[in-house]
Amino acid sequence: MVKINNMKKTFLLFGILIALTSQAQKIAFVNTDKILGKIPEYKSAQEKLDALAIEYQLEIEEKQNTINQLNSYYQADKILLSKSMRIKRSEEINNAEFELSELRKKHFGPKGNLFKERQKMVKPIQDRVYKAIEEIADSGRFAFVLDSSSEIAVLYYNNKYDKTDAVLKNLGYL
Numbered sequence: 001m002v003k004i005n006n007m008k009k010t011f012l013l014f015g016i017l018i019a020l021t022s023q024a025q026k027i028a029f030v031n032t033d034k035i036l037g038k039i040p041e042y043k044s045a046q047e048k049l050d051a052l053a054i055e056y057q058l059e060i061e062e063k064q065n066t067i068n069q070l071n072s073y074y075q076a077d078k079i080l081l082s083k084s085m086r087i088k089r090s091e092e093i094n095n096a097e098f099e100l101s102e103l104r105k106k107h108f109g110p111k112g113n114l115f116k117e118r119q120k121m122v123k124p125i126q127d128r129v130y131k132a133i134e135e136i137a138d139s140g141r142f143a144f145v146l147d148s149s150s151e152i153a154v155l156y157y158n159n160k161y162d163k164t165d166a167v168l169k170n171l172g173y174l
Helices: 002-022 032-037 040-080 083-108 113-121 123-140 164-171
Strands: 027-030 144-147
Touching (some): 040 113, 083 113
């Protein structure tokens, strides 16, 4: 009886292994950093975004310097000021700090100007790349396409399955 149960388990395991191997999935890899790096519009958009970020950062630093100066003057004059003047100056500094915080959100926040510009300039390019990846995946019947430039743990892959050049060719950059 024990031998029959072991035999059934062995056949069941063998059957499952056969089923799994007959349903093998094809996997391909692409390097989106390499692909995007070869697209001139992407490089140009990235340069414009970098310049915009520097412009926003300078504006924020200027505002921060103004706040630092207000604070410095306040600390120096504090003992000479009446209570109402201290409160008024303190409120001015608090308002300026709040405005600075709002300015940071406006430029660098999740729905800020830099994010909106990135969406406007880079997203259409990324969409074209992902459409090309999808076309390569469909034509090659790949079940998965992994990005080897991201932080996924790809410890080894055969270059035979690297479809980065096929995507670049599909986009017209090779």
